[in-house]
Amino acid sequence: MTLLNTLYWPQARRLTCLTLILLVSACVFKPSSPNGLATPADIAKAKLIAGLAEQAQINKPIVPVSPATIEVDLQNDAVTILLDSAKAALLQGDLKSAQTILQRVQRIAPRDPNIYYKLASTHLDMKDYKLAENVALKGVSLAQGQDFQLRKFWLMIADIRMQSGDIIAAEKAEHTASRY
Amino acid sequence: MKYLYAQFQSLKFATKLSLAFLLLVSLGLIYTDYHIRQQFEGKRWAVPAKVYARPLELYVGSPLSSNDLKVELTRLGYQFVPKVVKPGQANISKTKTIIYTRGFKFTDSLEKAQRITIHYSGNQLTKITQSQSEDLSLIRLEPVLIGGIYPLNNEDRELIQLNEAPDAFIQALIAIEDRGFYEHNGISLRGISRAMLANLKAGRFIQGGSTLTQQLIKNFYLTSERTLARKLLEIPMALLLESHYSKADILEAYLNEVYLGQEGARAIHGFGLAAQYYFAQPLSELKLPHLALLAGLVKGPSYYDPRRQPKRAEKRRNLVLKVLYEQDAIDIFQYDSARLAPLGVVQQTSLSKGAYPAYLDLVRRQLRQDYPDEELSSEGLRIFTNLNPIAQNKAETALTKTISSLEKTHGKSIKGLQGGMIVTDPQTGEVIAVIGGRQTRYRGFNRALDTQRPIGSLVKPAVYLTAIEQGYNLVTELDDSPFELDMPNGTTWQPENFDLKSRDYVQLHQALAHSYNLSTARLGMSLGLDNVIDTLKRLGVERPLAPYPSLLLGAQGLSPLEVAKMYQTMASNGFQMPLRAIRRVTDSTGDELSRYPFELEQTIDNNSIHLLQYMLQETTRAGTARSIYDSMPEDINVAGKTGTSDLQRDSWFAGFAGNRLAVVWLGHDNNMPLPITGSSGALRAWTSYMVNETLEPFIAATPEDVEYLWIDQQTGMLSDKGCFGAQQLPFLSGNSPTERSECGIRKKNDAMPAVDRWINRLFE
Numbered sequence: 001m002t003l004l005n006t007l008y009w010p011q012a013r014r015l016t017c018l019t020l021i022l023l024v025s026a027c028v029f030k031p032s033s034p035n036g037l038a039t040p041a042d043i044a045k046a047k048l049i050a051g052l053a054e055q056a057q058i059n060k061p062i063v064p065v066s067p068a069t070i071e072v073d074l075q076n077d078a079v080t081i082l083l084d085s086a087k088a089a090l091l092q093g094d095l096k097s098a099q100t101i102l103q104r105v106q107r108i109a110p111r112d113p114n115i116y117y118k119l120a121s122t123h124l125d126m127k128d129y130k131l132a133e134n135v136a137l138k139g140v141s142l143a144q145g146q147d148f149q150l151r152k153f154w155l156m157i158a159d160i161r162m163q164s165g166d167i168i169a170a171e172k173a174e175h176t177a178s179r180y
Numbered sequence: 181m182k183y184l185y186a187q188f189q190s191l192k193f194a195t196k197l198s199l200a201f202l203l204l205v206s207l208g209l210i211y212t213d214y215h216i217r218q219q220f221e222g223k224r225w226a227v228p229a230k231v232y233a234r235p236l237e238l239y240v241g242s243p244l245s246s247n248d249l250k251v252e253l254t255r256l257g258y259q260f261v262p263k264v265v266k267p268g269q270a271n272i273s274k275t276k277t278i279i280y281t282r283g284f285k286f287t288d289s290l291e292k293a294q295r296i297t298i299h300y301s302g303n304q305l306t307k308i309t310q311s312q313s314e315d316l317s318l319i320r321l322e323p324v325l326i327g328g329i330y331p332l333n334n335e336d337r338e339l340i341q342l343n344e345a346p347d348a349f350i351q352a353l354i355a356i357e358d359r360g361f362y363e364h365n366g367i368s369l370r371g372i373s374r375a376m377l378a379n380l381k382a383g384r385f386i387q388g389g390s391t392l393t394q395q396l397i398k399n400f401y402l403t404s405e406r407t408l409a410r411k412l413l414e415i416p417m418a419l420l421l422e423s424h425y426s427k428a429d430i431l432e433a434y435l436n437e438v439y440l441g442q443e444g445a446r447a448i449h450g451f452g453l454a455a456q457y458y459f460a461q462p463l464s465e466l467k468l469p470h471l472a473l474l475a476g477l478v479k480g481p482s483y484y485d486p487r488r489q490p491k492r493a494e495k496r497r498n499l500v501l502k503v504l505y506e507q508d509a510i511d512i513f514q515y516d517s518a519r520l521a522p523l524g525v526v527q528q529t530s531l532s533k534g535a536y537p538a539y540l541d542l543v544r545r546q547l548r549q550d551y552p553d554e555e556l557s558s559e560g561l562r563i564f565t566n567l568n569p570i571a572q573n574k575a576e577t578a579l580t581k582t583i584s585s586l587e588k589t590h591g592k593s594i595k596g597l598q599g600g601m602i603v604t605d606p607q608t609g610e611v612i613a614v615i616g617g618r619q620t621r622y623r624g625f626n627r628a629l630d631t632q633r634p635i636g637s638l639v640k641p642a643v644y645l646t647a648i649e650q651g652y653n654l655v656t657e658l659d660d661s662p663f664e665l666d667m668p669n670g671t672t673w674q675p676e677n678f679d680l681k682s683r684d685y686v687q688l689h690q691a692l693a694h695s696y697n698l699s700t701a702r703l704g705m706s707l708g709l710d711n712v713i714d715t716l717k718r719l720g721v722e723r724p725l726a727p728y729p730s731l732l733l734g735a736q737g738l739s740p741l742e743v744a745k746m747y748q749t750m751a752s753n754g755f756q757m758p759l760r761a762i763r764r765v766t767d768s769t770g771d772e773l774s775r776y777p778f779e780l781e782q783t784i785d786n787n788s789i790h791l792l793q794y795m796l797q798e799t800t801r802a803g804t805a806r807s808i809y810d811s812m813p814e815d816i817n818v819a820g821k822t823g824t825s826d827l828q829r830d831s832w833f834a835g836f837a838g839n840r841l842a843v844v845w846l847g848h849d850n851n852m853p854l855p856i857t858g859s860s861g862a863l864r865a866w867t868s869y870m871v872n873e874t875l876e877p878f879i880a881a882t883p884e885d886v887e888y889l890w891i892d893q894q895t896g897m898l899s900d901k902g903c904f905g906a907q908q909l910p911f912l913s914g915n916s917p918t919e920r921s922e923c924g925i926r927k928k929n930d931a932m933p934a935v936d937r938w939i940n941r942l943f944e
Contacts, residue, residue, distance in 0.1 A: 048902075059901070063797045064817055065908050066790070066882045077317035078239035096772075100288050100764075103608075103778050108239060110607035110839075119778070130781075134755065137782045141753040144786075144881035 069145025072112045079109045086118060095122050113143040113153070120156060129164035133157055151180035213420050219401065220425065220433065227337050227560035227768065228330045231543055232323035233536075233567040234612070234763070235284070238298060238308060239318045243839070243874035245303045248570045249277055255324045255532045255569045256282075257460040267293045268465040275300050282462075284322035287764065287772050291320050303874050324532050324569050325456075327540045329547075329556045330446060338452035342432040344464050345451065348509070350431070352475035355503045358392040362427055366393045366418035393418040395478075396434045399449075440474070441481045443534070448481075456533070458486060460526045468514060469521040472500040486525045493523060529621065532569070537623035538616030539567050542741075542761045545629070550774060551765070560768030565761050566610035568603075571840070571873065575603050575613045576620045578869035579844065583618050586846075586856060586864075593855045599846045599865065600627030602744040606841040608778055609748060609757030611741075625849075632737035633830045633847055636858065637695045637804075638823035639716070639734040641750060641792055643704045644692045646715045648788045650707060653915050654689040654795070655896030660699040665729055673729055675701045678824070678857070687896045689909065692795045693803030695822060697733055704732035718783035720745040720756045734825060743834050744843045750792060751819070751836040753880060754784030786883040787912050793819055793880055794910050800835065804859050808835075808867050817877035818870065822858030829853050831861030838876035842866055885913045892921035899923055 082105040089098040102119045109115060116139035123132035136157045143149035154177035161170035236252050238244070250272055253260075258270045258279070267282040276299045283293035296319060299307040308316040330336055354361045360368050368391050390398070397417045398410075421430065441448035441457060448457050451474055455463040459470055466474075476496035477484055486493035498519045505515040528534075543565055547556060555561070579599050587594055603613035616626035625631075647656075660683040665673040675697045682698055691699040704712055709727040716725060725736055738746075741759065749756045757780045764775045796819035799805050804822045812818065820835020831846040831854055844862040847854065854861065882888065888908040892899035896917060899906040903923035911917075 059904075059906050062802050062907055063794055065888055066794075066880055066910075068882055070879055070881045073241070076239075076241060078237075078241075081317050096775075097288055099777060100775075104237075106608060106778065107605070107610075108237065108242070110605075131779060134781050135778075138753075138755055138780060141755075141782075141786050141883075142881070144883055 067145075070111055070142065072109070076109060079105055079112065079115075082108070083114070083118070090118075090122070095126055098122050111142055113139045113146070113149045116142065117149075117152065117156065120160075124156075124160055124163065127163075129160055132160045133164075136160065147180040151177050154180070209416065209420070212417060213424075216401065216417060216421055217424055220421070220429075227339065228328040228335075229556050229559070229561040229563055230325060231327045231329065231540060231563045231565060233326050233532075233565060233569050234610075235286070235320045235323040236570075237318065237320055238296075238305060240305055240307060242305045243303065243876065244305055245874060246272060246274070246277060246300050248874070249298065251570050251573055252321065252324070253279065254530070256322065257456075257462075257465075257532075259461070259465070264295060266465075268461060279321075281319070282322050284320070285770055286320070287766055287770055291322070294319075323564065326536050326565070326567060326569070327533050329544065329561075329563075335447050335449055336443075336453055337436065337450055338456055339436055340450065340452035340463055342428055342435070344462070345435055346464060346466070346471060348468055348504075349451075349463070349466070349471040349475065351507075351509045352472050352500050352504055353478070354392075355507055355509065356475050356500045357395070357478055358390075361392050361431075364391060364393075366420075366422035367391055367415055390414070391418065392434050393422055393430055396430060396437060397421065399437045399439060400433070438478055439481060440477050441485065443528075457531070458525045460531055467521075468510070469497065469501075469518040470524055472504070472518065473497040473523060473525075476500045486523050487528070490523055490525075497523070535621060536567060536569075536572065536614075537621065538614040538626050538628055539565070539572070539611075539761065541616065541623070541626045542611065542614055542629060546761050546776075547765070561773070562766045562768065562770070564763045564765070566605075566612055566763060567761070568612035571603055572613040572615075574872045575601055575615055575842070575869050578872065579615055579865050580618055580620065582861075582865035582868055583846070586861060590855045596848060597846060597854070598627060598849050599844065599862075600631055600740045601842065601844050601865070601869075602628050602740045603840060603842045603869075604744055604748060604759055605839065606748060606751035606836045607839070609752075609759055609780070610763075611744075611759050611761045614761075627845065628740045630739060631845065631847075632739055633845060634735050634825035635738050635743060636734035636823035636825035636830060636832060637697075638743055638746075638821055638832050638834055639731065639736065640692055640695065640700055641796065641821055642715045642719060642746075643700055643707065643712050643732055644688065644795060645719075645784065645788060645792050646707045646712050647688065647703055648791050648912075649715070650711070651915065652688055653911055653917070654687065654791060654909050655891060655917055656688045657685045657896065658688055658691050658699040659684065659702055660686045660691065660696050663698045663702050665701075665705065667729075673701075675733055689795050689798060693798040695799075695804050701729065701732050705729060715784075716746070718756070719749045720783075734823060740843045740845050743832070743845075744841065747821075747834045747836065747843065748841060749784065750789065750796065751841050751878070752780070753786060753793075754782055754789035755780040756783045757781075787885045790880060790883050790886050791910055791912070793878075796820055796835075797878070805833070805835070805863055807859065807863065808870075811867055811871050815877060816875050817879065818875075819878055820866075822863055824857040824859075827853045828855075828857060831856050832858050833862035833866045835866060835870075836878060837870060837873075838878045840870065840873055840875060842869060844869075882910070886910050887913055887916070889916055891917070892923075895921045897921035 082101055086098045086101040086105070089101060099119065099122050102115060102122065106115050106119070116135050120132045120135040120139065123135060136153050140150060140153045143153060154173050158170045158173035158177060161173055253270050258268055261269050261271060264271050264278045264280050267280045269280050271278045276297055278295070278297050280295045281291070281293055284291050295311060296316065297309045298305060299309070308319060310316055328336060358368070358371070360370060371391060394414045397414050401417065436450040436452065439447060439449055440451070440454040443457065448454055452463055454474055454477070455461060455466055458474070459466060473486060473493060476499065483489065484493045484496045501515055501519050504510045505512070543563065547563065579601050583597050583599055586597060599615070599618055601613070601615040602611065604611050614628045616628050617624060660677070662682050663675060667673055677697050678695065686696060686699055709729065709731065712732065713725045713727060721738065721742060723738065723742065725731060728735065745759055748759065760776045762776045765773045767773055797817065799822070800808050800818050800820050805820055808818060816837060818835055818837045820833060823832030823834070824830070829847060829851050832844065834843045844865045846856070846861045846865070888910050890899045890901055890903070890906045891897070891909045892903065893905045893907050898917050898920040900923050
């Protein structure tokens, strides 16, 4: 039983409520009227705050609310080294090696959208359009909330679709990209 | 005249005969000579394919505990010593681990052998340092060799070059088996006469007098019959061999050919393999007492088997040491310390080879699609897999411990319980552990791959996903009242809830979190069986599915691997992935032959899958799988589904965190009902495994078209942040409840204790 769970006990709730009310009242009961007495507005405010405080304890989320976007650790040296290495392979035209390295870095940082971007471009270079698009879509799903990334990915998807000959879908993707 | 002619004739005949005989012998010799050379130079041995686990990556921030690293190093045969000075040694302390790696030639890069220090803080790797240069960011250890794919004659090989054999070992071998090896020309008359004398003295055959060359001939070219004819044949063949090849060549061939033991059906040939089989280390890392033992083993691997006949083995080893000492090859100190040393042979169960039969089974199946058996077992291929020995170890412990514990609790009613388990990486689709049964080292029926058991409630996410795709939202009210369906064959299908209760209304998300059958059955029928089947296919189920209503409650049989594929799609935000055991196959020199890269296809849209993921998390937090958080830390978010099939014959759990997905099945092979459910059986094994892993929480960003709204739990209507009994639930934009519930500090019909009423009055 965690500490938070104990707050479901009525006694604990009451105690917390009382403490909070006392603390909050101490902050809130700065009289706004010149003679130092609490006005009705003050009281209403105190009630609301105390009420909210109590409810915050009671309405502990059952399922954690998912974040608007996922933070990725950009300081990871291992990732940087491997991405550089992949870049070098790409410059030499060695797509296969680049893919191997990218899959190695994917295992280390599977939520970094940049990796999927690079991987998608290697598939695109190899003319594997279906896989390129799906890898890019995976990048999209991981980059939710990051407009810059989303725009990049949708532009790439447009490019992939264009190269594969599906003009209409490519235009749709471009339109999507323009939203960001 | 006639007499002379007869004599002449007979003479001629004798000459003819001897001429013919000489001709035959010469032809025979020429042929033998050719045969010997061809075999020796050509492909001499059918080299089995080597199968490797994944190489452990060490980098700053990697979720690897000190204990996990120790497990990996043990599997690699590292010796834990106080001072780390050469490859194959390590030293572990609380905050750091010093390793002298062996190095490995990977296809894409060479990891060289080097001495590194790994620094820890808690369960995280904080720094990797090296004596000569600056900090390292990333390093790979050599991969554990987990097995091989052997030719039909079941011979295994670990080829070594002459320079990999320590000098001390060569000395010991020659001293005990063929003292005059470097002097003779294939046969040793001295050796033979010495042997004859010894045999005469003893009155029986005790010594062979064979040279190493003769032994090589015997092992290599001839069958193992001990007949005089064969013994005689050895002599010219040995001479021929020596005339063509150098001592070094012959010695090297000998080192790789000599028979040294038996592991079940598999013959152990060569010292490279024997070093691994008896000591779990490469030959080059062995010390004097071990080398002496191996040298002594040649004479009779079964007779001197160090595991079954330790006393005999010790005596033989010490004899070898004595001979070395007498020849001044070692001094008195070396001799004394070596003969007093323990045998040092490792237990067979701690060998990595043979420890993963279920995983190797999956590897073989995936390979067979691309490589014929012959090529697999004779070309020396190297197969790099995704097996994670650390995860496999933890999974095995969790499963076997849970089964024992359940047997203790439930006694006879559960005796003989079996299980299967699959663990994958939910982000990449790699299979990292496979358990085929409760006896994990036993190569038998592979339940993880081949058992097809009704999945019960594990099917429900597909039904609810279909509902979401058809416009239902998480608070849509479902009817959980009694349900029956008249079947075409005249029977009536009457499902029941597990608790045998029913409810008039239940919100959609609650029905899945609590796994109600009535609401699910009714929902599924109104959605259409074909649509649910389509969803199952998009989730990754490849097997043909019959559109029976009982499908909705999981009458369909699937293997744990198939279930893992289904849940993989849910964990990866709607992307179906093939589950891969193999990364890459190379030839014996390291050139890539084929690869099994990361592949995926989006089959479910982001928004729908997000809503399903919410419900699967609710299952673990508040639903049928909430017991997880009795042992799991609160901040490790996981999602999953319990499954209990009809008549409780199968106990299932499928669930995932951020970096691990696992499916557990428990049941009897003979389909007898169990006294456990998904929650009380498979879930326990799953939880036991997961809490031991270094987990990352499951997180998925809120997709653009999804919004989280405050909902009154009881009514499913819109509420507010500060209202009692409100929770945030995800909704597709435009598909949210419109009615708003009343919001108060307390609900009106709740009885209030006096103090609380007083508190309230304070503010009135």
